[in-house]
Amino acid sequence: MLELVPEFLMYLSTERRYPVSTVSSYKNDINQFLLFIEKKGIGDAAKITKHDILDYFSSVKEKYDPSSSARKLSAIKTFFKFLSLEKKMEENPAAELESPRLMKKLPDVLSEQEIVRLLESVNQKDKDDLRDRALLELMYATGMRISEVSNLKIYDYDTVAQYIRCMGKGSKERIVPVGKVAADWVDEYIGKIRIELVEKTSSSSGELFLNKRGKKFSRVWLWKIIVKRAAAAGIAKHVTPHTLRHSFATHLLTHGADLRSVQEMLGHSSISTTQIYTHVDRSRLREVHKKYHPRP
Numbered sequence: 001m002l003e004l005v006p007e008f009l010m011y012l013s014t015e016r017r018y019p020v021s022t023v024s025s026y027k028n029d030i031n032q033f034l035l036f037i038e039k040k041g042i043g044d045a046a047k048i049t050k051h052d053i054l055d056y057f058s059s060v061k062e063k064y065d066p067s068s069s070a071r072k073l074s075a076i077k078t079f080f081k082f083l084s085l086e087k088k089m090e091e092n093p094a095a096e097l098e099s100p101r102l103m104k105k106l107p108d109v110l111s112e113q114e115i116v117r118l119l120e121s122v123n124q125k126d127k128d129d130l131r132d133r134a135l136l137e138l139m140y141a142t143g144m145r146i147s148e149v150s151n152l153k154i155y156d157y158d159t160v161a162q163y164i165r166c167m168g169k170g171s172k173e174r175i176v177p178v179g180k181v182a183a184d185w186v187d188e189y190i191g192k193i194r195i196e197l198v199e200k201t202s203s204s205s206g207e208l209f210l211n212k213r214g215k216k217f218s219r220v221w222l223w224k225i226i227v228k229r230a231a232a233a234g235i236a237k238h239v240t241p242h243t244l245r246h247s248f249a250t251h252l253l254t255h256g257a258d259l260r261s262v263q264e265m266l267g268h269s270s271i272s273t274t275q276i277y278t279h280v281d282r283s284r285l286r287e288v289h290k291k292y293h294p295r296p
Contacts, residue, residue, distance in 0.1 A: 001034045001045050004083070011082050017170045021147075029075035032060075046089040048080075053094055073097065109247045114235055115140060121233035127193050132225055134182075134189035135209060139226075139241065141182035142166070143248035143266050146226075146241035150219045152208045154194075159187060168267035176265050249277045 009027055012018040018026070036056050037048055053076060061069060073094075080094040110118065119140070122133040139149060148166050156165040162183040164176045178186070186208075194210060197203060203214025211217050223241055230239035237243070245266070252262050263274040 001038065001043065002031065004045060004088070005030055005034070007086075008079055008082050012078070016078075019147075019169050025071060026075040026078065029072045030079050033072070033076055033079075045083055048093055050093045050096065053097065108237060108239075108243055109250045110235065110237065110239070110243060112251060114237070115247060115251075118230060118233045118235060118239075122229060130185075130189055131193055131209065132229055134185040135222070135225065136229060136244070137182040137185040138164075138178065139244045140248055141179045142176045143245045144176070145169075145245060145267075146219050146222055149209065149241075150207070150217055150222055153206045154190070154208050155206065157186065157208060159183070159190075166267065170269075172267060172269070174264065174267045246277070249274070253277055 005027065008030065009023055012023045012026060013020075033053075033056055036059065037052060040052065040055075042048060042052065057069065057073070060072070064072070077094045077097060080089070080092045083089050084092045119133065119136055122129050122136065124130055124133065135149070138144070139146075142164055144152070144164070144166055145168070148168060151167065152164070156167075157163075157178075158165075162178045162180065164178055166174050166176055168174060190208075194208070197210050197212070197214050201214030203210060205214060205216050207216040209217050209222070211221065226241050226244070227239060230237075230243075249262050249266055252265075253259070259271060259274055262277070263271050266274060268274045
């Protein structure tokens with residue numbers, strides 16, 4: 001049955017346009033599931049039943065947290081849907097299985113004071129400082145994902161209009177304003193650091209942020225830069241690249257931005273994903289209630 005997996009992965013990539021990270025996770029999930037099924041003596045996917053799927057989850061429920069289990073179920077449901085579409089089975093054994101409802105964890109955010117401390121702690125002592133300041137300013141100004149920043153091309157940045165053309169999940173393109181402060185830092189990085197790097201290394205890489213060899217920064221290296229700078233700024237919270245994205249969204253809503261605009265800038269396909277940020281700043285909700293409710 002493992003021979004079905006490559007075709008399934010191609011379906012995810014080309015027809016469903018799933019991101020590489022999701023395809024990779026689904027590959028591992030389905031391989032694990034099919035190995036379990038083969039150990040039960042089942043060699044034909046068409047003979048897998050709903051009870052076989054439930055047996056699998058009973059065997060792994062102690063090993064994985066609810067979020068991982070939910071993803072595994074999603075992978076299996078998508079796999080059997082694919083097999084049904086391809087007429088490789090008559091009945092879909094996963095059709096009636098319901099995904100568990102997960103409690104949405106409120107995102108960690110930095111206060112505006114902590115953001116200022118983080119940004120201003122990068123004091124331009126060397127070229128790395130200027131590069132890192134431009135990176136941090138851009139991420140906070142746009143709410144971009146770390147993978148989006150890593151893949152960002154120099155021509156995706158409009159220096160005149162101060163907009164970023166960003167390719168998000170599912171190859172969905174969006175336009176995000178940068179803001180003058182962040183744009184000034186990015187412009188300075190391009191003029192003082194990036195141009196010199198390209199000339200010195202004869203780099204043909206088109207990414208906006210380049211390492212010392214003139215090559216594209218990996219997601220891991222960008223992650224390390226952000227963690228390192230947060231620690232150096234003395235921020236006690238657990239800071240990741242997504243913390244800047246969460247802070248971007250929360251601070252916009254705190255200052256009165258409408259949810260639809262924030263959704264568009266974040267690149268969320270569903271507004272329900274963006275709504276989680278409305279639960280972060282409880283003080284603003286109290287102020288709105290006090291201001292507008294007839295009996296505050």
